[in-house]
Amino acid sequence: MVRTSTLSFDAVPSPLPVTHIKKPEVCPVSLLFTPYTLPATGRALQLANRIVIAPMCQYSAVNGAAGDWHLAHWTSLLNSGAGLLTLEATAVTADGRITPDCLGLWDDRTEQALGDTLHRARRLAPPMPVCVQLSHAGRKASSAAPWQGGALLTPAQGGWQPVAPSALPQLPTEAPPTALTLEQMAQIREAFVTAARRAQRLGIDAIELHAAHGYLLHQFLSPLANQRSDAYGGSLENRMRFPLEVFAAVQAVFDGPVGVRISAIDWVEGGLDVAQTAEFARRLRALGCSFIHVSTAGVSPLQKITLGPGYQVPFAGEIRRASGLPTTAVGLITQPQQAEDILQAGDADLIAIARVLLYKPRWPWEAAAALGGQVQASAQYWRCLPREAQSIFGSVKIAQR
Numbered sequence: 001m002v003r004t005s006t007l008s009f010d011a012v013p014s015p016l017p018v019t020h021i022k023k024p025e026v027c028p029v030s031l032l033f034t035p036y037t038l039p040a041t042g043r044a045l046q047l048a049n050r051i052v053i054a055p056m057c058q059y060s061a062v063n064g065a066a067g068d069w070h071l072a073h074w075t076s077l078l079n080s081g082a083g084l085l086t087l088e089a090t091a092v093t094a095d096g097r098i099t100p101d102c103l104g105l106w107d108d109r110t111e112q113a114l115g116d117t118l119h120r121a122r123r124l125a126p127p128m129p130v131c132v133q134l135s136h137a138g139r140k141a142s143s144a145a146p147w148q149g150g151a152l153l154t155p156a157q158g159g160w161q162p163v164a165p166s167a168l169p170q171l172p173t174e175a176p177p178t179a180l181t182l183e184q185m186a187q188i189r190e191a192f193v194t195a196a197r198r199a200q201r202l203g204i205d206a207i208e209l210h211a212a213h214g215y216l217l218h219q220f221l222s223p224l225a226n227q228r229s230d231a232y233g234g235s236l237e238n239r240m241r242f243p244l245e246v247f248a249a250v251q252a253v254f255d256g257p258v259g260v261r262i263s264a265i266d267w268v269e270g271g272l273d274v275a276q277t278a279e280f281a282r283r284l285r286a287l288g289c290s291f292i293h294v295s296t297a298g299v300s301p302l303q304k305i306t307l308g309p310g311y312q313v314p315f316a317g318e319i320r321r322a323s324g325l326p327t328t329a330v331g332l333i334t335q336p337q338q339a340e341d342i343l344q345a346g347d348a349d350l351i352a353i354a355r356v357l358l359y360k361p362r363w364p365w366e367a368a369a370a371l372g373g374q375v376q377a378s379a380q381y382w383r384c385l386p387r388e389a390q391s392i393f394g395s396v397k398i399a400q401r
């Protein structure tokens with residue numbers, strides 16, 4: 001939204017007398033609020049700043065279809081001032097959903113629901129590019145929503161039989177998934193491709209493939225979940241094969257950035273390590289990948305995670321340096337200066353934020369105030385700014401009556 005102005009920010013009504021309003025000092029532009037271009041083999045994508053809204057499942061779809069909750073949630077996030085909204089893990093097949101309540105994009109009905117809801121949300125907010133995280137849950141499918149305990153559901157409980165690279169359950173107490181045949185793998189790859197085509201039709205700007213957190217593509221990568229004896233299991237080369245095939249197939253049909261979210265390490269002895277995921281990232285780059293989004297964990301209940309502020313950032317830095325890919329860091333990044341420091345240190349190009357944005361949906365506004373940046377906001381909100389944040393909407397024109 002370009003706003004020309006006859007009034008400066010000084011004229012914005014304020015709780016304080018006008019004489020007490022200080023013009024902002026000229027701050028060096030922060031990296032967090034410097035625009036970024038996501039490269040693509042097709043259309044590149046301009047982001048207004050480096051804040052990415054991380055994908056967050058809402059467990060609120062009806063048979064895969066987006067509805068009123070998504071309208072309210074996406075509208076709020078689109079009004080946050082971030083540079084990119086990533087929609088939650090969106091299943092490419094019905095049995096690829098994590099829970100029966102997960103969002104999907106596998107047929108005309110789910111496409112129409114996602115498209116209508118997103119279109120309505122976008123009309124209620126300033127422009128922000130949207131990325132969809134395409135996903136298949138593999139052996140973690142058919143689970144109850146977290147607030148219903150998260151346990152594996154049997155068909156009698158509304159669940160279904162999950163599939164996976166190998167017939168190894170996530171938890172030793174669970175029934176094993178069915179090991180995928182080559183024919184079924186080809187069908188899943190095609191489902192990713194069809195979902196990508198649907199996303200393009202809906203005006204979605206970018207795709208993130210979910211290869212993290214123990215879901216299907218991560219299951220193929222990790223020796224803890226993949227014990228196949230064919231060309232898709234065993235060596236790293238073989239374990240990478242299916243995720244790379246899915247990436248190449250999706251990228252071939254999508255005009256725009258296609259990136260991948262990975263778990264850099266499994267946090268389990270004998271699991272994926274950063275040397276392996278760095279190699280995966282290098283292979284993705286050779287295929288024209290647009291970005292890598294670096295998370296960790298999720299494939300094994302034996303994981304021992306060392307938690308702390310920015311605990312996954314060193315992995316992002318390592319993968320970025322090894323692969324040269326545009327890199328998103330995520331995980332307990334909660335402070336504007338912390339986000340800025342990660343970018344300044346060269347550990348990432350983009351910063352993804354999840355939980356904080358649920359708690360403080362206008363976190364990017366606060367970050368702009370703290371770092372001297374600017375964000376776009378709906379005109380209905382222009383009069384809200386406290387004294388210390390007067391310049392974050394740029395020069396807005398508000399009539400005084």
Ligand SMILES: Cc1cc2nc3c(=O)[nH]c(=O)nc-3n(C[C@H](O)[C@H](O)[C@H](O)COP(=O)(O)O)c2cc1C
Pocket residue numbers: 054055056057058088089133210212213261295330331332333352353354355356
């Ligand atoms: C409610 C919720 C839902 C999530 N759903 C997804 C998801 O759909 N896909 C995904 O890759 N990660 C998902 N995550 C993980 C987040 O994207 C993020 O990586 C994690 O919360 C760490 O970032 P944070 O410390 O900023 O919250 C979810 C997290 C939360 C809290």
